[in-house]
Amino acid sequence: MGDRVPLRLADDRVSAILDLTLQLAAGDLAARTPLSPAGDAVDAIALGLNLLAEELADRDAAIKEADERLEQHARRLEASEASYRIVASHADGLVVVDAGGVVRFSNAAAARILGADEVPGAWPRSLTPLGGEPLEVEHEAAGATRCVEATATDILWDELPARLVSLRDVTDRRRLESELLQAQRMSLVARLAGGVAHDFNNLLMAILARVELAKVTDDVGALREHLLSIEDTAQRAAGLTARLLAVGQQRVGQADRIDFAAALGRMLPLLQEVMGGQAELVVESGPAGLVVRADPVQLEQIVLNLVTNGRDAAPGGVVTVRTGRVARGTRRPCGCPPVTTDQDLVLLEVQDNGAGIPARHRERIFDPFFSTRGSGVGTGLGLSTVLGIAERARGHVCVDSTEGVGSTFRVFLPWQDGVVTPLVKSEPTPDVRGAATVLVVDDEDSVRRVLVQYLASLGHRVLEADGGQAALAVAREAGTIDVLLSDVVMPDLDGFELAGRLQRRRPEMVLILMSGFNESVLERRRGGGPAVQMLSKPFRLAEVGRRIAEALSRRDRPHRGPLSR
């Protein structure tokens, strides 16, 4: 459309009206024409045009507003469709269940996870989490059992309360987790076995060396020294296996009141041996009366582990062991909370001037199986064992370490008042000699033979069998048997089963079972078996003699529990 050309008419009012029509035709809906005071027909025409222009402008505005609303609706619809496509194609199953348990919406993944063509109209309760916690259920789908995780969220659906149930097939994830766990266990076992083998080989080495020396010496005194050393080393080997067993079971040892300084003094030769010349050992023992309540074997473990760590951390350096007492209300030397002690404490401090612990390792050093040493060197159990023992004794362990300067481990244990339990118990030695009939059953020939030999030396009549079935056969022929001394784990018939069968024939028979497994394992194996006494391997021969003598002396009295010592 070209430029508007104003019309020039004789009557200006008519001219104005025509001009208005052209303005309106050009799209200027705001154009109006003035009226004259005359109010005549020309004014009426002008007014009519003004009113029409006004109406046209209103309708035009309304159309534009409607267009805009329509466009907004279209955008919302597009967004809604996009959301729907996301929901519909989501890998997780999504189901909307109303308050009556009726499914109001479900996506394709929900049906696939449930192994059905479509989601059932009534939602099963088994797949409805009650609270906000996820629910994991095994669901039979298409002939296979799938592991389905369901979570639920409260929502409004069509303005009514409903639950959005989200389903996820976690079968593969659970399988992978299980496989990973198994792989981790295998890795752990391999590392553990490597470390234990190393430590155990050292102990066997010491024993074999002493045996070699004992075989060629004619000096009775030297022979006795070799034998004592062998015994001591074997005890340490027993301690190693006990520590391994304690890893899987928070075993609470026998708590005695121990004088720490005296115990440390007794350990000195062992500690020197542990050092093996690799580092210098300095012991600064505190005053007497450093009494703690702890298992003496576990206390020894704490010292041994810390000293061994110090030795390894400071080859050619110095490992200093100190003991002392921290009085109630004084500042702890380590600064750990509470900074001021609220009770009297006994302090064991093991300091080395080695390489120190890198900062990145300090938070993990007490984790089980964490080790900065290479694979096959150490078990990574040392510090976690120290921490476990200290915490069970209501104590506390902390470490100060500076790279290039060294580390100081501090163990605080509550100081105890009262009488110290003698380290070597001066129990009256019972008369262990006897004339009972003892059946010894063990599939390990070396163990069985030494037991037979020892019990025979005490005057007992000793029968032997290398397994459970063989023992039953021996028992059928032997007549009266007073004592059964049997291993627990044997290939054909275990000790509990054997004890049960023999006890049915002779209820008064004394039943003593020996095992290297820990008590929790034995409890599971025992089931509802007979009441027996347990002997933990390894044990001293004298312990067997004492047990048998005591058991025979009270044979007519009933046992108090299923597993008694």
Next chain:
Amino acid sequence: MGERQVAAASANLHIDADGVVHNVLTGAAVDLPDVHEWERAYATLSGGPPAPVVVDIRAFTAVTASARKYAASAEHGAAIEAVALIVGSPVSRVIGNFWLGIDRPPYPARLFTDPEAAQRWLVARRG
């Protein structure tokens, strides 16, 4: 029945013996507040119920769009039983016709040039 007559800013209103409200415009231009004032006056004069109304717009020369549209709304219609518009000048005729044809009130409404004919129509409607 309430007051017999009301003087509004743009009109004089009264009710006659037949119950018909007469709204005679005194101003030449009408805006939305004027229509609101009329509505209150109708209720005052009728005592509440919708009233038959004669609106004399012969003096009319201008009316705003908002006033026009409100006068044709259902909300305003709640106060009115029926309207008889009295027109005379060409301008008032255009306004009246435009209001009936374009704005389309939801209640009965007619144009008259004779006030008596308007009165008769309203009274006759009441039966």
